[in-house]
Amino acid sequence: MKMNLKRLALISTAFVSLTGAVAAQQNVVWWDFLAGGDGIRMKALIDGFNAEHSGEIQIQATTLEWGTPFYTKLQTSAAIGEGPDIATYHLSRIPLAVDSGTLSEISDDDLAGAGISDADFTEAAVQAASVDGTRYAVPFDQHGLILYYNKDMLGEAGLLDENGLPTGLDGLENFDAILAQFSGDGKYGVSTPTGDRYRTIYSLFGQQGGTMFDEAAGGFFPTDEDLSKLTTAIEVVKGWVDKGYTPVQVESPAALALFTSGQAPFFIMGNWEIPTFVDLHAKGELFEWGAVELPTLFETKAAWSDSHAFVIPANAGKENDPEKRAAVMKVIAWMDQHSLDWAGAGHIPAFNAVRESAEFQALKPQSDYAGFADTAVFDPRTILAGPAAPLGDAWSNFINPATTGEIDPADAAEQMRDDLNSQL
Structure with a gap:
């Protein structure tokens, strides 16, 4: 009888561990507007992230129509609490998104938890990611x-x-x-x-x-x-x-x-x-x-x-989930740290370590024009700016x-x- 009880306890412990591991996986809902070559490259990055983080974090990606349809859907979805966990965005449109209440603030603690900071990115992109001193996006590139x-x-x-x-x-x-x-x-x-x-x-x-x-x-x-x-x-x-x-x-x-x-x-x-x-x-x-x-x-x-960047929608009515947010930030940091592959589309990585790497310097002609990342002229900080x-x-x-x-x-x-x- 004791043997059976012991065996039952071991089985129960194993079951709890297994279900705990399953519950621990974070599924991150992702929306982007990337088609053509950009879309192919981003899908490859997403697949790479998912393979590397199997059982921990998985990106569930959807690509929507570029321009007004994307931004309108994101705004309306966030307003009723049905937006994604993460989305791509143009930095030039950040002021309009903030004015409409679409985006969540991304704090210094959020960045620190993912092992990154503003100092890791070009100054021009960092400034474009903020409105009135508050950060609402993390830059991915400059184009x-x-x-x-x-x-x-x-x-x-x-x-x-x-x-x-x-x-x-x-x-x-x-x-x-x-x-x-x-x-x-x-x-x-x-x-x-x-x-x-x-x-x-x-x-x-x-x-x-x-x-x-x-x-x-x-x-x-x-x-x-x-x-x-x-x-x-x-x-x-x-x-x-x-x-x-x-x-x-x-x-x-x-x-x-x-x-x-x-x-x-x-x-x-x-x-x-x-x-x-x-x-x-x-x-x-x-x-x-x-x-x-x-x-x-x-x-x-x-x-x-302009700059492709990552944002976290302010989904109305959804309770804050620290574990989900940490997973989202981990996705963002990983994407920036692996943005050399994205540079193949001609874009300049906003992440300094990648842009300054020997691998990027060997990438031609991208490294021949990468200097514009530091002298970029973004659209002005106004709700009238940005694509569409x-x-x-x-x-x-x-x-x-x-x-x-x-x-x-x-x-x-x-x-x-x-x-x-x-x-x-």
Whole structure:
């Protein structure tokens, strides 16, 4: 009888241990908006995390439609307590999300519990992740505007150094002279998609030290000097159009083809096109190419940037679960620590240790333009900013058309300012 009781006790102990282990696994509900190559890379990261943390933490991932549908669904779901445990987000949209009560604060203790801190990330991204000194996101990358170049064409013109990097591009007069050198006879100095020219203009505005938004000083472009700097930036890009250095109207696919066909030595676009060129070159369908930071045409380095980041929705009515939150933070820290794989999409890791690693430095051309992470110009801290937001509409309605001669640059700058201020 004693033997049976002892055996029963052992079985009971084993059962309790087994069920305890099962209960200890945290299932983290994840939403993202990542499609195409980004989606493939993120799925690989999620699979890697799940394999490494089997029985401890498992990510249950869902990919939703990018843009307004994603942000609207996240906001409405969080409001009724049915949002995910973690979501991807653009840092430029953080102020709007905070204003709508969608996001939970991420404290210093949250970061410390996962073994990370603000000091692990680029300063520009850390600032963009906070509103009024409160952190609501953890940066994952920085993506921004860069300059792609044709090594063959620049080499023949004597514009490459011993490392195959462009030389002599800084300064507006210098850069314009180089564009003129390659323009004519059906060719152009630079390919700039009409619909994306606002990013170049915002970068040049930042290079002049312009202030786009200051609520206390009056809102958007608060001084005449700021408005003048915006006008100057528009006139630079319009000048490229007027002088025949870039086509009047050319949208993204045609602009891409203009560069890949050798009709333009330069292409200004976001770093997300890196996989396209890598694939074309691997197939033997592209010349030798590279990518670097935008030239500094004015006083300081600056380039338009945004950041994919991780947020924790403020799910209304849900009780705080310290173990679940610790698991979410562990997911975030792991993703940042393994973001070298994400850099394959062209993005710059926001996590300093990865960006400064020998492995990343060997990654080309990403490490050649990684400097923009430290001089990035994010959207201003306003609820009107970010993808699929009023600021983007204003750029499209007023500034892009000014580069094609539809609106006078000074008038376009004023109309943009007045339109945005009317929505505050």
